[in-house]
Amino acid sequence: MALSDAILVCLTERPMSGYDLAKYFDTSIGFFWHATHPQIYRELKKLGQRGHVVSDEEIQSGKPNRIVYCVTDAGRQALLEWSRKPVAPAVIKDDLLVRLQAIEHIDKRALRQQITARLAAHREQLAQYHHIRDVRFSDGEPEPGDLGKLMGLELGMEYENGWINWCKNALARLEPAGD
Amino acid sequence: MALSDAILVCLTERPMSGYDLAKYFDTSIGFFWHATHPQIYRELKKLGQRGHVVSDEEIQSGKPNRIVYCVTDAGRQALLEWSRKPVAPAVIKDDLLVRLQAIEHIDKRALRQQITARLAAHREQLAQYHHIRDVRFSDGEPEPGDLGKLMGLELGMEYENGWINWCKNALARLEPAGD
DNA sequence: TTCGTCATGTAACCGGTTACATGATTAT
DNA sequence: ATAATCATGTAACCGGTTACATGACGAA
Numbered sequence: 001m002a003l004s005d006a007i008l009v010c011l012t013e014r015p016m017s018g019y020d021l022a023k024y025f026d027t028s029i030g031f032f033w034h035a036t037h038p039q040i041y042r043e044l045k046k047l048g049q050r051g052h053v054v055s056d057e058e059i060q061s062g063k064p065n066r067i068v069y070c071v072t073d074a075g076r077q078a079l080l081e082w083s084r085k086p087v088a089p090a091v092i093k094d095d096l097l098v099r100l101q102a103i104e105h106i107d108k109r110a111l112r113q114q115i116t117a118r119l120a121a122h123r124e125q126l127a128q129y130h131h132i133r134d135v136r137f138s139d140g141e142p143e144p145g146d147l148g149k150l151m152g153l154e155l156g157m158e159y160e161n162g163w164i165n166w167c168k169n170a171l172a173r174l175e176p177a178g179d
Numbered sequence: 180m181a182l183s184d185a186i187l188v189c190l191t192e193r194p195m196s197g198y199d200l201a202k203y204f205d206t207s208i209g210f211f212w213h214a215t216h217p218q219i220y221r222e223l224k225k226l227g228q229r230g231h232v233v234s235d236e237e238i239q240s241g242k243p244n245r246i247v248y249c250v251t252d253a254g255r256q257a258l259l260e261w262s263r264k265p266v267a268p269a270v271i272k273d274d275l276l277v278r279l280q281a282i283e284h285i286d287k288r289a290l291r292q293q294i295t296a297r298l299a300a301h302r303e304q305l306a307q308y309h310h311i312r313d314v315r316f317s318d319g320e321p322e323p324g325d326l327g328k329l330m331g332l333e334l335g336m337e338y339e340n341g342w343i344n345w346c347k348n349a350l351a352r353l354e355p356a357g358d
Numbered sequence: 359t360t361c362g363t364c365a366t367g368t369a370a371c372c373g374g375t376t377a378c379a380t381g382a383t384t385a386t
Numbered sequence: 387a388t389a390a391t392c393a394t395g396t397a398a399c400c401g402g403t404t405a406c407a408t409g410a411c412g413a414a
Contacts, residue, residue, distance in 0.1 A: 002274055003373080009281040019393050032276035039374060041395060063382070064393040076284065083285030087274040087293050089300055090342075095181055095266045097211035097334060102188040103327030105255065106262030114266050121268055148282030151352070155276060155345045162337040163269075170330055182401080198365050218402060220367060241410060243365040 004043050005082045006033045008052060008075050015056075015070040018044055028149075031129075031156055044069055052078050112174050119167035126160035129153050183222050184261045185212045187231060187254050194235075194249040197223055207328075210308075210335055223248055231257050291353050298346035305339035308332050 010016060010024050021044075022037040024030070035043075047053045052075035058066040071079075096114060099106055137150050189195060189203050200223075201216040203209070214222075226232045231254035237245040250258075275293060278285055312332050321329050 001372095002277070006277050009277055009284075012281050012284045017393075018395085029277065029280055032271050032273050032280075034270055034272065034374090036375065037394090038376085038396080042373095060393090063391095064380090066393070079281065079284055080286060083278055083281075084289045087278070087297070089297075090271070090273045090275070091213055092211050092269070092335070092338065093213065094211050094269045096269070097331050098181070098185050098188055098208065099262055099266070100327035100331045101208055101211075102191050102258065102262075104324045105188075105191050105258055107259060110263045118266070118268075145283045147352070148279035151345075151349055152276050152279045154348070155342075156271070158341040158345050159271065159338075162341040163334075166330075166334045166337050169333070173326070173330070180400095196365075197367085213402095215403065216366090217368080217404085221401095239365090241364095243409080245365070 002033070002088075003035055003039060004047055004052070005079065006035065007040065007043055007047065008071055008079045008082075011053060011069060011071045012076070012079070015068050017066045017068050019066070021069075032152060047075070050074075050078075108174065112171065115167050115170050115174070119164060119171070122160045122163040122167065126157060126164065129156045129160065133157075181212070181267075182214055182218060183226055183231070184258065185214065186219065186222055186226065187250055187258045187261075190232060190248055190250045191255070191258070194247045196245045196247050198245070200248075211331060226254070229253075229257075287353065291350065294346050294349050294353070298343060298350070301339045301342040301346065305336060305343065308335045308339065 006025075006029060007021060010021055010029055016024065018037065018041050021040050022035075025033075025035045025040065044053065044055075047069075048055060051072060053069045054072055056068050056070065058068055060066060096118065099111060099114075103111070133150070133153050137146060137153075142150050185204075185208060186200060189200055189208055195203065197216065197220050200219050201214075204212075204214045204219065223232065223234075226248075227234060231251060232248045233251055235247050235249065237247055239245060275297065278290060278293075282290070312329070316325060316329050316332075
């Protein structure tokens with residue numbers, strides 16, 4: 001149920017095509033809710049049937065036509081109602097943590113490599129968040145509409161920092177062992 | 180594919196029935212990989228077909244019989260191979276963060292309530308992690324087999340602390356506005 | 359007597375992933 | 387030539403959730 005709402009959230013920003021949405025889900029909102037293009041096209045169809053979005057075809061020559069979607073008043077209402085429902089608690093679902101539970105039955109060298117790779121990935125993600133913040137929210141007080149996005153970025157940074165700390169600690173603990 | 184491995188991880192700890200596993204997934208390993216009982220029974224069947232587990236029925240009177248599963252050598256081998264494959268990166272998937280992206284189109288009072296509820300939930304989870312650490316890993320150096328579990332708990336604590344910080348910060352930012 | 363626990367499972371559904379499919383344009 | 391980008395979608399599959407189903411025991 002939440003993917004349709006995530007799409008509505010994107011479309012309040014500006015009208016977008018399925019293709020645009022798929023790219024958007026690879027960058028901004030996708031940091032907190034991932035979606036692939038088959039999901040998006042499927043969901044747009046349902047949203048249209050419910051009357052939460054309307055589509056408008058932009059004729060293009062050479063390229064395929066763009067079908068641009070726009071939130072309706074009913075869609076805006078649905079968004080408001082969704083925002084009042086209690087949120088599902090965030091759940092960790094992590095392969096690496098599962099492996100740790102069986103530390104004596106797995107390949108420890110591989111584990112160290114994987115933690116090292118994770119550390120690099122989290123550092124990169126943190127750098128990306130910093131970059132986005134610097135180019136989009138450089139000046140003092142953000143506009144009210146941007147506040148939420150800035151807060152999202154900050155959560156992302158908090159999250160990545162937590163992982164970075166943990167990875168460094170974990171490697172320090174695992175390195176000394178001669179295995 | 181990872182649920183079957185998570186089950187194997189549990190069964191390296193000790194032989195368990197489907198029911199036991201379902202409870203186990205509600206507490207220890209479930210902090211990092213959730214599973215419901217229909218999933219578990221389904222997966223145990225597949226694991227049996229692959230020869231990664233063997234089952235043994237404990238006859239009980241009054242209660243239904245327990246079907247206890249045990250990892251085979253092939254299962255242990257599968258676990259080792261799984262541990263060498265690169266890990267899927269941890270993905271955030273969070274309703275609350277999605278709502279933040281549309282902060283001007285949602286019910287802000289509800290948002291504050293939800294962040295307050297989150298803060299409480301994360302504090303509770305942190306307390307639970309502390310409790311588990313204190314009763315299970317109170318003494319100085321943990322046994323090698325427990326090291327991974329302790330590290331898992333520490334990641335959990337890092338994670339919850341990050342959220343707690345963020346929630347406090349977010350409330351401070353949202354409270355002052357008269358709505 | 360009603361609820362919770364022990365213990366097994368199935369069925370239907372929904373959501374997410376991967377692969378398939380098309381076809382023109384532009385850059386290397 | 388080859389690959390990437392623009393732009394739409396479908397089909398098959400797999401994984402996860404919810405509800406259904408049974409039935410005995412013990413505690414409030």
